[in-house]
Amino acid sequence: MKIFTAQQIYQADKFTIEHQQISSDQLMERAAIQLFEWMHSRLQGAEVIIQLFCGIGNNGGDGIALARLLKEAGYTIQVHVVNYSETRSKDFLLNLERLKDRKIWPDFINDDSSLPEISPNDIIVDAIFGIGLNREPSDWVGKLIQHINQSQAFVLSVDIPSGLPASQVPSTTDHVIRASYVLSIQLPKLVFFLPETGVYLNQWELLDIGLNTGFLGPEQVAFHFVTLPEVQSMYRPRLKFSHKGTYGHSVIVGGSYGKIGAVQMAADACLRAGSGLVTAYIPECGYESIQTALPEAMVLTDEEDNFLTSIDIPFDPSAIGIGIGMGTGEKVVKAFESFLKKTDQPLVIDADGLNILSKKPELFKYVPKASILTPHPKELQRMIGDWKDDFDKLEKAKALATKYGIVLVLKGVHTITLYNGLGYINSTGNPGMATAGSGDVLTGILTGLIAQGYDSLQAAIFGVYLHGLAGDVTASIESYDAVKATGIISNIGKAYLELFKRPEVEGGNTA
Ligand SMILES: NC(=O)C1=CN([C@@H]2O[C@H](COP(=O)(O)OP(=O)(O)OC[C@H]3O[C@@H](n4cnc5c(N)ncnc54)[C@H](O)[C@@H]3O)[C@@H](O)[C@H]2O)[C@@H](O)CC1
Ligand SMILES: Nc1ncnc2c1ncn2[C@@H]1O[C@H](COP(=O)(O)OP(=O)(O)O)[C@@H](O)[C@H]1O
Numbered sequence: 001m002k003i004f005t006a007q008q009i010y011q012a013d014k015f016t017i018e019h020q021q022i023s024s025d026q027l028m029e030r031a032a033i034q035l036f037e038w039m040h041s042r043l044q045g046a047e048v049i050i051q052l053f054c055g056i057g058n059n060g061g062d063g064i065a066l067a068r069l070l071k072e073a074g075y076t077i078q079v080h081v082v083n084y085s086e087t088r089s090k091d092f093l094l095n096l097e098r099l100k101d102r103k104i105w106p107d108f109i110n111d112d113s114s115l116p117e118i119s120p121n122d123i124i125v126d127a128i129f130g131i132g133l134n135r136e137p138s139d140w141v142g143k144l145i146q147h148i149n150q151s152q153a154f155v156l157s158v159d160i161p162s163g164l165p166a167s168q169v170p171s172t173t174d175h176v177i178r179a180s181y182v183l184s185i186q187l188p189k190l191v192f193f194l195p196e197t198g199v200y201l202n203q204w205e206l207l208d209i210g211l212n213t214g215f216l217g218p219e220q221v222a223f224h225f226v227t228l229p230e231v232q233s234m235y236r237p238r239l240k241f242s243h244k245g246t247y248g249h250s251v252i253v254g255g256s257y258g259k260i261g262a263v264q265m266a267a268d269a270c271l272r273a274g275s276g277l278v279t280a281y282i283p284e285c286g287y288e289s290i291q292t293a294l295p296e297a298m299v300l301t302d303e304e305d306n307f308l309t310s311i312d313i314p315f316d317p318s319a320i321g322i323g324i325g326m327g328t329g330e331k332v333v334k335a336f337e338s339f340l341k342k343t344d345q346p347l348v349i350d351a352d353g354l355n356i357l358s359k360k361p362e363l364f365k366y367v368p369k370a371s372i373l374t375p376h377p378k379e380l381q382r383m384i385g386d387w388k389d390d391f392d393k394l395e396k397a398k399a400l401a402t403k404y405g406i407v408l409v410l411k412g413v414h415t416i417t418l419y420n421g422l423g424y425i426n427s428t429g430n431p432g433m434a435t436a437g438s439g440d441v442l443t444g445i446l447t448g449l450i451a452q453g454y455d456s457l458q459a460a461i462f463g464v465y466l467h468g469l470a471g472d473v474t475a476s477i478e479s480y481d482a483v484k485a486t487g488i489i490s491n492i493g494k495a496y497l498e499l500f501k502r503p504e505v506e507g508g509n510t511a
């Protein structure tokens with residue numbers, strides 16, 4: 001699913017009006033009807049007070065039109081116009097007239113008005129600002145937003161939480177609505193997915209208002225939101241006339257004394273992802289434990305007991321995952337360096353592989369093109385230095401990925417894969433996955449997918465989705481709290497089954 005900028009959304013709006021020969025007011029009415037139906041199907045006429053806070057632009061217009069539909073259905077409403085500007089939009093004014101025609105009189109909140117009382121049992125509709133926000137709200141509007149946030153009422157935001165810019169971090173954090181739920185008009189916004197801006201919303205859902213696919217289809221975007229249909233189309237089914245050689249021989253390189261489990265988990269996940277054969281390449285001390293715990297894997301050991309001193313793989317692997325639990329001691333760095341210099345097949349590099357690259361950035365030029373690097377935020381910071389905000393982080397990370405022709409997987413709540421100037425935002429995963437070893441599992445999955453013939457970008461997008469889905473399956477059985485990395489591995493199979501079982505809920509997602 002494409003993520004459009006505010007400018008592109010305005011273009012889509014215009015294109016739709018022209019090509020469907022409708023008025024902008026009819027488009028607003030579509031939005032209002034969708035908003036109404038969403039609320040009505042849940043409230044079923046409940047006797048609750050709905051307080052609508054409407055700005056004076058088209059976001060406010062949506063709110064005013066919604067107020068009319070709610071009133072007509074018999075709901076108890078209070079409409080407040082947040083009168084932050086004299087420049088009112090045409091469709092806002094039209095809908096305000098329609099409201100007055102029905103003898104509904106909103107109160108106007110100005111900079112000297114007292115703030116309306118809000119009970120925690122009320123429902124707030126937040127239609128103050130939409131994607132048209134282009135500067136910080138004035139202080140009094142900020143105070144109103146704070147007042148709403150402190151009310152403990154359920155806050156339903158129209159399109160985007162008011163005060164949150166569509167593609168920027170807000171400068172005053174407490175002048176942004178904290179939305180319980182966002183009903184976003186047709187298209188998700190980039191800010192929903194980034195740690196600094198995603199915190200302003202709990203859940204979101206898309207409302208389809210029939211924007212023209214003639215515009216949405218061909219339009220180029222910088223970011224995609226990866227959902228089930230995209231991932232399904234990447235899946236490579238297993239062939240009837242195949243053998244284990246068809247699905248590749250993966251090697252997982254890493255481990256050190258006390259950190260052999262990381263390799264074991266990655267090797268296990270690699271097998272579960274479908275790699276035909278898997279070899280673990282580890283220091284001697286891990287030999288027995290891996291052979292015992294993972295009989296399907298083969299093991300090659302370094303001469304040194306406790307860490308790797310040389311990496312010589314005596315065959316041509318289909319895929320190599322390297323760096324987990326490896327350490328960054330002098331001899332390990334040397335082994336990694338000489339391995340990089342003699343390898344030209346794309347690698348999956350994680351953990352200490354990334355830490356060594358951060359320590360010796362001159363080694364980046366030896367990283368084979370199309371390798372996948374999977375930093376968590378701390379590893380990323382070591383690689384690219386400090387960032388001003390999430391948008392700056394994305395730009396810096398994109399530049400690094402483009403400079404070296406690598407696939408950069410920024411792990412996090414919504415893991416973002418960057419390649420060739422574009423970003424792919426993952427939709428699966430949960431807080432239960434914030435647990436030791438879940439990154440090692442991802443390394444194993446990605447390596448196993450490359451071994452089976454997925455190209456690096458597909459492996460990253462598909463693998464990150466599958467990993468998160470395996471985490472979701474695990475959490476659904478065991479709770480978020482009890483998710484363990486080995487549990488995620490054992491549910492990779494169920495995640496594969498889920499890929500073709502679950503019908504997608506239209507646009508719905510937990511932010
Ligand atoms: N195609 C779509 O996506 C549609 C969008 N619609 C709604 O239209 C909204 C966008 O409407 P608008 O472009 O009118 O913008 P907004 O309603 O977000 O903002 C209103 C106006 O306020 C001004 N403004 C911005 N920041 C301000 C500030 N800090 N203080 C005072 N004034 C400020 C701007 O001039 C802006 O145009 C969307 O978010 C959505 O809710 C719907 O009407 C249906 C169609
Ligand atoms: N709150 C969260 N929501 C979704 N996914 C998460 C969350 N926290 C962590 N993850 C995922 O779990 C993995 C953690 O990786 P990492 O930090 O490298 O773990 P480790 O080093 O313990 O193996 C990443 O894939 C990340 O995206």
Ligand SMILES: [K+]
Nearest residue numbers: 126129160162
């Ligand atoms: K809003």
